[in-house]
Amino acid sequence: MEKKITMAINWAGACGGCDVAILDMEEMIFDITDLADIVYWPVAMDFKRDDLIAMEKDSIDIVLFNGTVRTSEQEEDAKILRERCKVMIAFGACSAFGGIPGLANVSDKEGIFQIAYDDTASTVNPRGATPQTVHKVDGGEITLPEFYDTVKTLDQVVDVDYYVPGCPPTRNTIAQAVGVIAAYAKGEELPPKGASISSAKALCDECKRVTTKTGKRIPEVIRPHEVVADPERCFLEQGILCMGPFTAGGCGGSCINAHMPCRGCYGPTSKLLDPGAEALSTFGSIVGKGGEDFQIRGPMKAPVNNIKDPIGSFYRFTFPSALVNRTVKEGK
Incomplete structure (x- = not known):
């Protein structure tokens, strides 16, 4: 039997769903263990951080890194793993694009702590205590990682070789990632650096919903819970915001098949620079009344401004990787 490659899996700023998705592969997980020694x-085995620190440079062949980089410890982990691995894979939407944790970039550390430790109705914190990086106790100090103002994607911290999108990646996508691992193990040619394990085409190319392509305008944007949608007809033609045209395919249309519009967890196709901005621009041009009086301060403004939670709608999974990727307080 050929010598196995070595592999690491790391969980940073995320919900843990990516790790669960790997475990949910059922018997397919043996395809990984046949190829690699973990x-x-x-999160799944009895490994300590000191075990990682003790490893030598380039001693790990492949790393699957899931989650955003939100704290100093997560940044340090990313840099340690990058130094010790030969191939770094951003695994899941959080690592690849920022994911839902990346929506925290609408605020900063101060604002987040204010809500979490003071403003919430269930919080009783009369001293206004918040987590500190150093706290003195009898006999020494207790330390915590620094909580950063900004949520970062993995490639904003270290060099990334490949991307596996999804929230979490689907079983089929993980199977394709296993194919990359197998190719590495066998010394075969790998995809070009920077490749994403997704379709080169938008999700719309896979969608089985019917579009009439009449060119008619959308009178207003409707949220999914506000209407009983036609299960056969394109969401967009019904006025329901769907990120399918701006999102890479390859997920199998899990949400669409469950009669929910796409929210963009597979990130942009290679032809899109900023999917959220392009989606917002597109909706701005097709929503509301058209004609000569269709001006930015006229009929266009009201229907576009009525879109609830535009950042959460257009940048749900990609805010930290957007061209404008956070809000900035005056004076900061």
């Missing part, structure tokens, strides 16, 4: 996966 030398670091602390």
